[in-house]
Amino acid sequence: MNLADRTSLLEPLLDRGTRDPENLALVFVGEEGLAQRITWGRLLEEASGYGFALQEAGVAREDLVILVMDHSPELIYAFWGALLAGIVPTIFPYLTEKLDPALYRGRVHKLVEQAQARLVVTFPAFQPSLATLLADLDCRVVSLQELESSREQPDPHGWPPPRAEQPAFVQYSSGTTGLQKGVVLSHRAILNNVSAIGQAVEIRGDDVVVSWLPLHHDMGLITGLMLPVLAGIPSVLLSPFQWVRDPKTLLQAIQDYRGTVSWMPNFAFNHCANSIRERDLSGLDLSRWRVLINAGEPVRLDSLRLFAGRFGPCGFRESALGAGYGMAEITGAVSITPIGRPPRVDWVQLRRLQEARRAEPAAAEQPGSTPLVSSGRLLAGVEVRIVDPAGGLLPERQIGEILVRSNSMLSGYRQRLDLTRAASREGWHATGDLGYLAEGDLFVTGRLNDLIITGGRNFFPEDLEAIASRVHGIRPGRAVAFGVEDAALGTEIIVLVCELREEVLPADRLAVERELRRRVAQELDVTLGAIRFVEKGWVIKTPSGKVARSANRDKFQRLTAAEAGAGAGPDASQVSRL
Amino acid sequence: MTKAEVQRRLRDYILKDLIRNPSYPLADDEALIKGGLLDSLDMARLAVFVEAEFGVYLPDSDLTVQAMNTLEQMADQVLKRAAP
Numbered sequence: 001m002n003l004a005d006r007t008s009l010l011e012p013l014l015d016r017g018t019r020d021p022e023n024l025a026l027v028f029v030g031e032e033g034l035a036q037r038i039t040w041g042r043l044l045e046e047a048s049g050y051g052f053a054l055q056e057a058g059v060a061r062e063d064l065v066i067l068v069m070d071h072s073p074e075l076i077y078a079f080w081g082a083l084l085a086g087i088v089p090t091i092f093p094y095l096t097e098k099l100d101p102a103l104y105r106g107r108v109h110k111l112v113e114q115a116q117a118r119l120v121v122t123f124p125a126f127q128p129s130l131a132t133l134l135a136d137l138d139c140r141v142v143s144l145q146e147l148e149s150s151r152e153q154p155d156p157h158g159w160p161p162p163r164a165e166q167p168a169f170v171q172y173s174s175g176t177t178g179l180q181k182g183v184v185l186s187h188r189a190i191l192n193n194v195s196a197i198g199q200a201v202e203i204r205g206d207d208v209v210v211s212w213l214p215l216h217h218d219m220g221l222i223t224g225l226m227l228p229v230l231a232g233i234p235s236v237l238l239s240p241f242q243w244v245r246d247p248k249t250l251l252q253a254i255q256d257y258r259g260t261v262s263w264m265p266n267f268a269f270n271h272c273a274n275s276i277r278e279r280d281l282s283g284l285d286l287s288r289w290r291v292l293i294n295a296g297e298p299v300r301l302d303s304l305r306l307f308a309g310r311f312g313p314c315g316f317r318e319s320a321l322g323a324g325y326g327m328a329e330i331t332g333a334v335s336i337t338p339i340g341r342p343p344r345v346d347w348v349q350l351r352r353l354q355e356a357r358r359a360e361p362a363a364a365e366q367p368g369s370t371p372l373v374s375s376g377r378l379l380a381g382v383e384v385r386i387v388d389p390a391g392g393l394l395p396e397r398q399i400g401e402i403l404v405r406s407n408s409m410l411s412g413y414r415q416r417l418d419l420t421r422a423a424s425r426e427g428w429h430a431t432g433d434l435g436y437l438a439e440g441d442l443f444v445t446g447r448l449n450d451l452i453i454t455g456g457r458n459f460f461p462e463d464l465e466a467i468a469s470r471v472h473g474i475r476p477g478r479a480v481a482f483g484v485e486d487a488a489l490g491t492e493i494i495v496l497v498c499e500l501r502e503e504v505l506p507a508d509r510l511a512v513e514r515e516l517r518r519r520v521a522q523e524l525d526v527t528l529g530a531i532r533f534v535e536k537g538w539v540i541k542t543p544s545g546k547v548a549r550s551a552n553r554d555k556f557q558r559l560t561a562a563e564a565g566a567g568a569g570p571d572a573s574q575v576s577r578l
Numbered sequence: 579m580t581k582a583e584v585q586r587r588l589r590d591y592i593l594k595d596l597i598r599n600p601s602y603p604l605a606d607d608e609a610l611i612k613g614g615l616l617d618s619l620d621m622a623r624l625a626v627f628v629e630a631e632f633g634v635y636l637p638d639s640d641l642t643v644q645a646m647n648t649l650e651q652m653a654d655q656v657l658k659r660a661a662p
């Protein structure tokens with residue numbers, strides 16, 4: 001797969017849609033499991049119709065349109081329609097049943113205002129309330145129905161082709177809830193990275209991508225939608241909501257649609273292994289699955305082993321397993337395991353790792369050694385540097401911040417020159433991730449900041465601590481949030497340690513706990529792994545008065561280990577969720 | 579199988595394996611999903627448990643806030659699906 005001769009994302013779609021209209025472009029599987037088959041001709045036709053309607057709605061070329069929509073074929077049509085018309089789309093995750101609708105609408109408002117979007121497209125049910133809320137901004141809110149009624153069928157080849165350096169779409173990457181970081185990506189950047197990903201996993205004409213990842217997520221958008229369309233191969237897009245409730249849908253899709261290539265975060269390997277019934281495996285054939293990349297959160301050796309062990313009897317080959325590392329700022333991927341062999345595992349001395357930040361080789365499976373899974377080799381067009389806090393280059397096997405430079409970098413953060421500058425080191429993107437290089441492999445070992453990654457989603461401790469500080473009974477500014485590794489789930493769980501006000505009676509603690517948990521679910525749509533109430537003065541602060549998260553995490557883990565050791569349970573490493 | 583019995587076994591599983599705090603005073607009508615105690619991953623695991631424990635298949639369309647937000651609702655759902 002080589003996209004070097006392309007100048008925009010549109011050429012491959014226009015080619016396929018015109019020359020190959022009857023062949024399958026994608027299978028869309030909705031939340032109820034119903035599958036819709038969409039041909040290249042249909043995809044191009046629908047997209048052109050939406051492109052026309054978006055223009056009719058008053059959006060000019062290079063304006064931003066925000067698609068506030070969940071998993072649906074219309075989302076895909078509107079996204080490609082915007083691209084055809086030279087409009088810059090971005091996808092905002094849709095309201096879930098847990099989130100507080102008022103808070104959620106407030107976030108959309110903030111995004112529209114900050115990003116200076118000209119149009120929001122959403123479902124009819126959501127349109128009136130959103131239009132009222134956005135009335136003070138120069139931004140229209142249209143429902144899908146309105147768009148559809150103004151559709152006409154223009155010649156898809158009639159739009160002026162975009163310049164390669166023109167912004168194609170914006171990808172919102174993780175920031176605290178108050179800080180929206182819109183990564184602006186050009187056609188050229190996306191073509192370069194998708195081309196490199198395709199080469200790394202050796203995409204062939206008979207490949208079929210299967211994905212359950214949400215399209216508002218960079219990994220979902222790039223691997224589930226961009227890669228297949230640009231490579232001209234079919235993709236099967238499952239509903240993330242259905243997959244999480246019934247993970248066997250992924251394996252079934254692999255079998256039913258002859259799926260060969262997928263990406264998903266580490267927790268999903270555990271979820272598949274833990275939550276699929278034995279009887280659902282009988283007769284299942286996974287032998288065509290040739291690439292399954294683990295990316296989006298730290299890759300754990302146990303999760304890979306668990307998955308391979310559970311699904312090996314169904315024909316799943318361990319050699320299909322791979323690992324990857326990437327970020328929206330580089331379009332998608334920085335590195336991927338060379339295909340056909342499992343990721344390299346580097347056994348290193350735990351003490352040297354912790355104390356000297358050095359990955360010193362050690363004997364495998366021995367006490368005192370720990371396995372780190374390689375995130376693979378750098379993709380074509382990507383360079384990596386490992387640096388110390390002063391920016392000095394570090395040698396092999398020394399851990400430092402990962403800087404990335406590539407031909408697929410962001411053009412900048414939308415309307416945030418300050419953030420663009422802050423993340424740039426003379427042309428290199430400062431990732432905030434820690435890692436090291438060894439014999440050509442990139443290993444990612446942690447984060448510079450205290451970001452919590454759970455279930456492939458990023459959470460900032462500041463957001464969790466702010467929610468806790470607003471709960472009646474908790475001492476403001478005396479709450480600390482951090483992630484704790486959970487081997488069974490294959491991800492981190494979120495722990496909140498809070499000092500209680502002295503007037504809270506023991507009988508009222510449960511009410512405080514329930515309120516805290518409910519608010520976190522409503523504001524961030526995430527379940528807390530553990531809440532721990534502590535006495536006044538427990539939470540450690542830095543001399544400047546900030547919460548010292550890693551020191552508090554160590555203190556919490558010593559406490560729980562001591563309690564477990566005192567007879568609370570057989571497994572000292574197991575953390576209760578409450 | 580009485581509702582009380584189903585509820586007891588569900589409670590034991592939820593406290594021990596999902597929430598992992600056997601002493602949590604979980605109320606029968608406490609909002610498990612909306613209250614932030616269980617997420618969708620937990621619901622998938624719960625469905626596997628229900629099938630192993632009660633021989634009852636809960637389709638994924640059952641695993642929603644509307645149908646399964648409380649212990650009581652869960653027990654009702656299990657009994658409903660168990661009915662011949």
